[in-house]
Amino acid sequence: MxxxxxxxxxxxxxxxxxxxxxxxxxxxxxxxxxxxxxxxxxxxxxxxxxxxxxxxxxxxxxxxxxxxxxxxxxxxxxxxxxxxxxxxxxxxxxxxxxxxxxxxxxxxxxxxxxxxxxxxxxxGLPNPVVTAAAHLLRTGLPVADVASATELSERSLHRLATRNFGYGPKTLAGILRLQRAQDLAARGVPSAVVAAECGYVDQAHLIRESRRITGRPFGELRQPGSGANRSTPLPSGSFTVA
Known part of the structure; x- marks a missing residue:
C-alpha cells in the first residue's frame, strides 16, 4: 500500500x-x-x-x-x-x-x-537557474537550448547540474523525460502518442530509453501501479504493485 x-x-x-x-x-x-x-x-x-x-x-x-x-x-x-x-x-x-x-x-x-x-x-530557496534548468530539461529541450535559455555555457550548465542534481544535464533530461512519459501513460495515453508528446523519435526510441534507464521495456512500466516514483518500490519479478 x-x-x-x-x-x-x-x-x-x-x-x-x-x-x-x-x-x-x-x-x-x-x-x-x-x-x-x-x-x-x-x-x-x-x-x-x-x-x-x-x-x-x-x-x-x-x-x-x-x-x-x-x-x-x-x-x-x-x-x-x-x-x-x-x-x-x-x-x-x-x-x-x-x-x-x-x-x-x-x-x-x-x-x-x-x-x-x-x-x-x-x-532560502535555491538559485532560480537551478529550478529553471530542471523544468526545461523535463520538457525535452536539448541541452544546448537549456544552456542558452538559462544564460549559461554548456560547461557551466554541466557543473550546475552535477552539483545540484547529481549528474549531468543529459542524464537528468533522460530520467525526467521518462517520468513525463510514465505520467502520460498513467492517464491512458497510447505509447506511440506518449513517444511523440515527449519528444522521442518514435515508440522504439521510447522503449530503448526505458530499458536503458530502468532495465525494463516501457510496456511493463505502463501497467497499473508500476511505480513511477522512487519512493514506491516495485516488487521483484512483478510490476503490478510504487
Whole structure:
C-alpha cells in the first residue's frame, strides 16, 4: 500500500508512506529524499539505475524533494550521494541531524517537513537557474537550448547540474523525460502518442530509453501501479504493485 500528499510547507516536495512487505526496486526519478528506514533517517541520493529495496515488517516514510532542492538545503553536492543511501548524520553531522534522531515512523513525516522548513528558513530557496534548468530539461529541450535559455555555457550548465542534481544535464533530461512519459501513460495515453508528446523519435526510441534507464521495456512500466516514483518500490519479478 502506498500513499502520498504534497507538502504544504516545503515547495514541490511530496510526503509518502509505503508498506514494505515485499522486496523490490525503486526507479530513478531525478529526486532526492529524506527516508525513515528501519529506525534510521537516511538521505536517498539521486539514482541512475533502479535501487533494490528489501522487505521489512516496518513501514517506509519519506519526504521527496524536487530536483536540486535537498542538496541546497543540506549544503552538500548531490554528485557525492549518487546511487547511495547515507545516514543523515553522516551527511550534515550529528548536531544538525539531532532534530530527526530517534523518530517513530508515525511522527517521521511531520518531522521531515519541520526539518525541511527550518532548513529553508536558513538557506532560502535555491538559485532560480537551478529550478529553471530542471523544468526545461523535463520538457525535452536539448541541452544546448537549456544552456542558452538559462544564460549559461554548456560547461557551466554541466557543473550546475552535477552539483545540484547529481549528474549531468543529459542524464537528468533522460530520467525526467521518462517520468513525463510514465505520467502520460498513467492517464491512458497510447505509447506511440506518449513517444511523440515527449519528444522521442518514435515508440522504439521510447522503449530503448526505458530499458536503458530502468532495465525494463516501457510496456511493463505502463501497467497499473508500476511505480513511477522512487519512493514506491516495485516488487521483484512483478510490476503490478510504487
Amino acid at each position: 502506498y500513499r502520498e500528499r504534497p507538502s504544504p510547507v516545503v515547495p514541490g516536495a511530496i510526503v509518502w508512506h509505503t508498506d514494505r512487505t515485499s522486496g523490490g526496486e525503486v526507479l530513478p526519478d531525478g529526486c532526492m529524499d529524506l527516508v525513515w528506514h528501519d529506525g534510521d533517517v537516511v538521505v536517498a541520493g539521486p539514482d541512475t539505475r533502479p535501487f533494490t529495496v528489501t522487505a521489512s515488517p516496518l513501514p517506509g516514510v519519506g519526504l521527496r524533494f524536487p530536483p536540486g532542492l535537498l542538496p541546497h538545503l543540506l549544503g552538500v553536492p548531490a554528485a557525492g550521494l549518487r546511487n547511495l543511501r547515507v545516514p543523515l548524520a553522516d551527511v550534515v553531522g550529528p548536531r544538525a541531524a539531532a532534530a530527526l534522531a530517534c523518530l517513530d515512523p508515525t511522527d517521521a513525516a511531520d518531522a521531515f517537513e519541520a526539518y525541511g522548513r527550518s532548513r529553508l528558513a536558513m538557506a
